[in-house]
Amino acid sequence: MEFSWLPVQLSVFVSLVATCITCILCVFVSYWMVxxxxxxxxxxxxxxxxxxxxxxxxxxxxxxxxFGNNSPVGQAIQAITGRSVIFTVSAAVIAATVVAFPLMYQSIKTGFQSVDLNIIGAAKVDGAGNWRILWKIIIPVSSRAIIAGVILSFTRAFGEFGATLMFAGNIPGQTQTIPTAIYLGIESGQTQIAWYYVLISVTFAFILLFSINRK
Known part of the structure; x- marks a missing residue:
């Protein structure tokens, strides 16, 4: 096993896609639930x-x-794409999205609940519809909470290991992310290489979390 930047690149890509998906989903789901x-x-x-x-x-x-080959969802995906989603980058994105969703949802929901109801009531009196209120008032007022949710969800997706290992596998150059590369490094006795990935992961997570906590 040799050190490669591919797991880092894949981790960033998977985390970005998963964060975008969770953000879009949670904005609408949180608004509906509130x-x-x-x-x-x-x-x-x-x-x-x-x-x-x-x-x-x-x-x-x-x-x-x-999403397995024997499930209706898996069979539908296979019929459309011609291949199974398991052991692919898409599987890694799905796993990261699932584990990141709760953090994003809680953060956005908290932000939406903090919006002053008097402002929303005044907007409705002026004739604003629900979607206009969401885009023009609720989201801008909740921007700090949304940004915090994005950072937390990205960090969680970046560090996802267990579900990714089972669902997407640990194929070098294809589905190997930083956490699975660390696992392989330790299993193969390449502790130094594992340390490189650990330092990258810790540094990345520290910078992101620090950006939330700094005054």
């Missing part, structure tokens, strides 16, 4: 937060069941 009150809402939110507490192996297993 505005609506219905039976079973607490159950849905509990499901949203499960990836935070479930073992990574469980998440990986469930993703294999959902």
């Amino acid at each position: 505005r609506k009150s219905f039976r079973g809402k607490s159950i849905i939110e509990t499901i949203f937060f499960l990836p935070l507490v479930l073992p990574p192996s469980v998440i990986g297993f469930l993703l294999i069941i959902i």
Whole structure:
């Protein structure tokens, strides 16, 4: 095993794509959850937060069941693309999206709930619709919370290991990310190479988290 920048590049790519997906999803889901009150809402939110507490192996297993070749979803993807999603970069993106979703959701939801209802009420009196209120008022006012969610979700996606290893594999040059490269380095006795990836990961995470905490 030799040191390569490919796991770093793939980790950044996967994290960026996963963060974009979770941000878009969570903006709409959070807005809907904040505005609506219905039976079973607490159950849905509990499901949203499960990836935070479930073992990574469980998440990986469930993703294999959902997107496997024997599942309706997996068969549909295979019919459209001509190949299985398992052991691909797409699988790594899906795994990273799932584990990053709860952090993004909680951060954006908290930001949306902090918006002054009087401002929203005044906008409605002036004739603004729900979508205009979302884009022109709620999102700008919640921008700090959204940015914090983006950084936390990116960091979480960047460090995802267990579900990625099970669902996307650890194929050098194809699906190997920094966490799986560290795992392979330790398993193969290449501790020095593992240290390189560890330092890159720690430095990256420190910079991102510091950007949230600095005054």
